[in-house]
Amino acid sequence: MKKYILNRLGLSVVTMFIVATIVFFLTRILPGNVARRYLGRSATEEDLVKFNAKFGLDEPLFTQFYSWLGDLLTGDLGTSMAFNKPASELLLPAIGYSSRLALMSFLIIVPLSIAGGIVAAMYRGKLVDRILTVGGLSAAVIPEFVWAVTLILVFGVILGVLPVTAFPTRGDPTFFAQMEHLILPSTALLLVLFGYIARITRASVIEALESDYMRTAVLKGLSRRRAVVAHVLRNALLPSIAVIASQVPYLVGGLVTVEIVFNYPGFGTILRDAVGGRDYAVLQSGVMLTSLVIVLFQLAADILFAVLNPRIRSRITE
Amino acid sequence: MNASTSAARTKSNAERKTIRAERLKLLRRNKAFLVGALILGFWLLIAVFGSIIAPHPYDAMDFMAVSKKPSGTYWFGTNKLGQDVYSRVLAGTQLIVWMSFTATALGTIVGGTLGLAAGYFKGWFDIILMRILEAISAIPVLIVALLAIAALDGQSSSITVGVIGFVFAPNIARTVRAAVLSEAELEYVAAARLRAERTPHILFKEILPNVLPPIIVEFTVRLGYAIFAIATLSFLGAGVEAGSPNWGSQISENWAYIFSNIWWPTLFPAAAIASLAVSVNLISDGLLEVFEV
Numbered sequence: 001m002k003k004y005i006l007n008r009l010g011l012s013v014v015t016m017f018i019v020a021t022i023v024f025f026l027t028r029i030l031p032g033n034v035a036r037r038y039l040g041r042s043a044t045e046e047d048l049v050k051f052n053a054k055f056g057l058d059e060p061l062f063t064q065f066y067s068w069l070g071d072l073l074t075g076d077l078g079t080s081m082a083f084n085k086p087a088s089e090l091l092l093p094a095i096g097y098s099s100r101l102a103l104m105s106f107l108i109i110v111p112l113s114i115a116g117g118i119v120a121a122m123y124r125g126k127l128v129d130r131i132l133t134v135g136g137l138s139a140a141v142i143p144e145f146v147w148a149v150t151l152i153l154v155f156g157v158i159l160g161v162l163p164v165t166a167f168p169t170r171g172d173p174t175f176f177a178q179m180e181h182l183i184l185p186s187t188a189l190l191l192v193l194f195g196y197i198a199r200i201t202r203a204s205v206i207e208a209l210e211s212d213y214m215r216t217a218v219l220k221g222l223s224r225r226r227a228v229v230a231h232v233l234r235n236a237l238l239p240s241i242a243v244i245a246s247q248v249p250y251l252v253g254g255l256v257t258v259e260i261v262f263n264y265p266g267f268g269t270i271l272r273d274a275v276g277g278r279d280y281a282v283l284q285s286g287v288m289l290t291s292l293v294i295v296l297f298q299l300a301a302d303i304l305f306a307v308l309n310p311r312i313r314s315r316i317t318e
Numbered sequence: 319m320n321a322s323t324s325a326a327r328t329k330s331n332a333e334r335k336t337i338r339a340e341r342l343k344l345l346r347r348n349k350a351f352l353v354g355a356l357i358l359g360f361w362l363l364i365a366v367f368g369s370i371i372a373p374h375p376y377d378a379m380d381f382m383a384v385s386k387k388p389s390g391t392y393w394f395g396t397n398k399l400g401q402d403v404y405s406r407v408l409a410g411t412q413l414i415v416w417m418s419f420t421a422t423a424l425g426t427i428v429g430g431t432l433g434l435a436a437g438y439f440k441g442w443f444d445i446i447l448m449r450i451l452e453a454i455s456a457i458p459v460l461i462v463a464l465l466a467i468a469a470l471d472g473q474s475s476s477i478t479v480g481v482i483g484f485v486f487a488p489n490i491a492r493t494v495r496a497a498v499l500s501e502a503e504l505e506y507v508a509a510a511r512l513r514a515e516r517t518p519h520i521l522f523k524e525i526l527p528n529v530l531p532p533i534i535v536e537f538t539v540r541l542g543y544a545i546f547a548i549a550t551l552s553f554l555g556a557g558v559e560a561g562s563p564n565w566g567s568q569i570s571e572n573w574a575y576i577f578s579n580i581w582w583p584t585l586f587p588a589a590a591i592a593s594l595a596v597s598v599n600l601i602s603d604g605l606l607e608v609f610e611v
Contacts, residue, residue, distance in 0.1 A: 015452055
């Protein structure tokens, strides 16, 4: 087990190194004109030299790459060129806000999607199943912003029952007021992620329902519901864990758009502003932090998966 | 020797034909697939003939008819600039259709070639390629695209197409590689090697036809994601020309007005995105069902 975890950990480090390489060189595809793009056409040669010296852009590209990597490893996220302050001062609070929205969404998405998958599996082939599977997967391919705007139109404007910004504006909001503001954004994310998680849960529940141990349980006299709760879920939820972890990149991508629509001061809004303002340090560090979160989730899911299922553990280590 | 191998090949060709006929029959009976194909067909027709049937130029402004409700003159109403929403939705169709199809085709060609090579050569080439592909998929598609568009300073749809194509290549490569890994063990590949066929011939003439089904399914799945990504990017204002009638751009320009009950410049392009995305998804679902039987 220890060997497996070390092995996976090593692979994650390699992945992060490659991500860093891609992120760094992607932002420098057109070498040398960061300063020009940032300062605009009216900047003089002297301004450019000064700017490059200030941000270390006058050194060879590989030196810059390694000092950037070293800074990241010691927790220095660079300096925002747009705000002239440490990028961490912008990114860390934003990531806090985003995590809150992500957590709230996860708390809604995961149980609902798993329940949806179980219901679909138990009524396999019936109308409920068709609605949940076809409906869920159709909803999943419609972009978050389309859902977000439609939800705002229906619940915010026509019915007027829910707040249309993700962030309470007045006073010192209670916990429930804050949660209320997160309902619509979370629902937009739910609609996109429900289908994938429900489909995998459905497939593994069906597989478990058809297994020998399930037949034994029913023959033993357990009611179908008892048998599902006692035997099926334990086995069927394993693949769901893997799928939920694999959906984290989509959740993060979705957060970016949903935050922008609902005017939420999270990571997505910062990222959009950094793209618009060509704020490279914020952009690079922001993407690195995102990838780190995703890689860690993947790692955690793989380890959890292996702990829960020894058969898979030996298969992976081979 | 020569005669017997060619006999074996004609037989496998005949088999392939019956399998294909069987699958077509199944597809024709698959309701979800048919509905999807019908809707996609409709959008493809609009993409081709949209500019002919559009009642107004998509960028013409009529300041006497600003934010008008849908009516006989303006079927989908007008936006705050007095532009005809119906004509703009038609013009946007062409953009999203060419962008998403080209991007997916690019990703399929690049990813398919890499996947074929990785699955066939294995060894170091495979290991390194797979590591890089895994790293790319650790960054959300939308964020890589935003990053690349910012880096390339690209407010142009062709750059977006290129970026989306390259971002999708890893996933396609992975699918193709998995299919090739099991194919490469089969006898016809060994036979081709014995005949001293050149590697490109083995890859593209022998293996490729046999891994086409997963590639076709993957193409339609990625097409759905491409529509998703391109619509979202244009909504965020990245990688599209200013004033373009992209469906996503139309929504981002007009959605704030839904608070004044001016819903039509937002809802019509939104419905267009939804129906196009769902139609492609129904098609890929149908194909998946049929090919996996």
